[in-house]
Amino acid sequence: MLKLEGISKSYGKSKVKAVNDVNLEVKSGEIFGFLGPNGAGKTTTIKMIVGLLKPDEGKVFVDGVNVWEEPLKSKEKISYVPDNPEIYDRLKGIEYLNFIADMYGIEKDKRKEKIEYYSKLFNIENALWDIISSYSHGMKQKLVLTSALLNDPQLFILDEPMVGLDPKSSFNLKEIMRHMCDQGKTVFFSTHVMEVAEKLCDRIAIINNGRIIALGTMEELRSSAKEKESLENIFLELTEDE
């Protein structure tokens, strides 16, 4: 579903690569966790997948479509939730959802059903008629999540999705991710919360200094690490070695 072929990116004239020759393949029906310390290149990688940052080298394929050659085709398959929910704060919640739904060409009935379902699930259904600038950070996050789920994405990409969510919404989001994978869809997300990654992900990649330093299922990661107890220990061991 998602394939990264040797993508690299450096910022400005700096020779230091924020992302350095990353190769990855994520299969359909997989929940893939993308881990790494601050500044390791997680967000940069995600931005290159969703079309916000052009790689200096390498290619990105979503369902066989080259993201940078046929952006429209690939964008129709993706939904993206950024780490910081900056959205049009002069619109009402419902206006924003309608806007996004129009962009994906979602039919009225399906749109209504999805908006009602997800806004209720995330407990923002009563706030939809308020202006977004009156929302808290968490509510904005939930609105962005709702908008990202309207188009039933083939590939759901989330950057630090658990930050700012209350426990119930966090639980619901994990359920949604699981459910999507059961339907054969793919979820790719970055996180700092080891516990979430450990329990939720089918496979995990750890990135440090722009390079993937570990990749595999929890079991595979355990077998290659000295400290075998938890993902946290494996993570600390790997990222300290660098």
Add this chain to the structure above:
Amino acid sequence: MNKTISLIKTELNITFGLTALKHSFKQKKNRWTVVLISIALLSLIPSYFMLVKGLGGLYDGFRQIGQQSYFLMLGFLVSQMAVLVFGLLYVMSKFYFSNDIVHLVPLPIKPSQIVGSKFASLMVSEYITSLPLILPFVIIYGTKGYMGFSYWLYSFIAVLTLPLVPLVIASILIMAFMKYTNIRGKKDLIRTISAIMFIIFVVYFQLMINRITARGIADGENFLFNLARDANLLVNTFGRMWPPGMWGTFALVNHTSISGLINLVLFIGVGVLGLMLMIYLSERIFFDGLIGNTDQSSSKGKEHNKDSSKSINVNKPYIALAKKELIMLFKTPIYLMNSIGGVIIVPIIMAMSLFTGGEDMAPLRAIISQSKNYVVLGGIGFIAVMGILNSIGVTTFSREGNNFWIQRIIPITPRDQIIGRVLASLAVQLLAAVFIVGSIFFIASISVFDVLLIVLIGIFASIPMTMMGMTIDILRPMRNWTNPQQAMKQNLNVLIGLAVGALYVGGIGYLVYKVISRLSIGIIYGGLIGVLLLTSIVLYMILDKLIFTQFQELE
């Protein structure tokens, strides 16, 4: 104290972008921005020199009636009034609507320190307004009157402290205004009404000035003499209402005697005292106006009777984009004032100038009454110019700011981007057309057919104008703004757009003027539509490519 200094330093750095400027100058592609700014400034120099030359004549006029000192007072009045008027707008956006407020308020600093630092950076901004205005007056008075060293020394001090009093007044007025209009649920309404009142005042002021100049111009050869005499009266009246102008003037005029020194001390002293009062007041009232401003009223948790199926409406992507653009334009006060306010106010002011302009406008009125075609063509040209002046196309991508990512991840074609954004501009242009046609009715009688011609071709002409702006904006969108004012008022793209748009409309206007006596008017309209259509097609093709590549390249 260190906190205040650090705040001022940061504030200046943010406002004038020293760090950002250094950073951007290191990047080659930004260097041409500097070149462009220089060209834009250089192009203003000829008209500025004309103005200064005119002022020299005005000085001679005052000297003829032996009232040179009023010349200086006029300078002080004009500069300080300009500082006051701009100050009201600057203070409002800087104190209450800039995004950094959210970060500053929780810090362990006093309101007075926040206000003080913002005031300091506003002083620097105000020099850009005040220096070009006051300097010619002071220099002309000094050189033509062969003044000595003490005059220049006093001038230097007076010019430097000139923005102090008006800016203090603006700050106090705005702080009080924000405190007392902070009424739950009604504050947006009150502020919109106040903005409208302000605009009406500006229009009224414009009318007054027209009357005075019209009277002056009617006097023909004695123009400057009479203008001086009229201005003398004006200065006398206003001077009494605005003592700081008088103190500044007398400080310079009597620079050799003790009275000059006393007036200089008054001029500075009152400013400093006012500043202290303002700082003192800020401790009491700044937060009151602010807290209501960041805390938005919402109906969280309230039961909504709204039927969700009514709120869900399906639109084509370009319609949805146009709607979103219009909602944002209407709901952001800065955009509302500049774009939508602009297309309403400018035609009214133009019509009033023509209507009340006295004898000097007679030849123009004669032309208007002679030829309907000029009126129609002029109307079309006017709507076209508003197409770039409304700043909608030329800031369309800049206005996205931090939300730009949304536009880049949604599956929307460049075609829909173009159509949607052009439609938003055209909706506002329709409003412009209504007000322009309405204004034309004031000065010339036109038929329904003429009205149709003006509106249809005018709106059509707005398409290439908007696309011209969009082309400029997609090439260098200004996305890192903290205050929407920066996206529209401090955006160089607007200036570039104006220059390009003026050249385009001017060029077509010149062509029409050249052929109007030789060709039938039908052919001219046909040709005009042809040129507009061709420009639109070419610009569409350019934009289609540019939007695709820029949406990928921008970081």
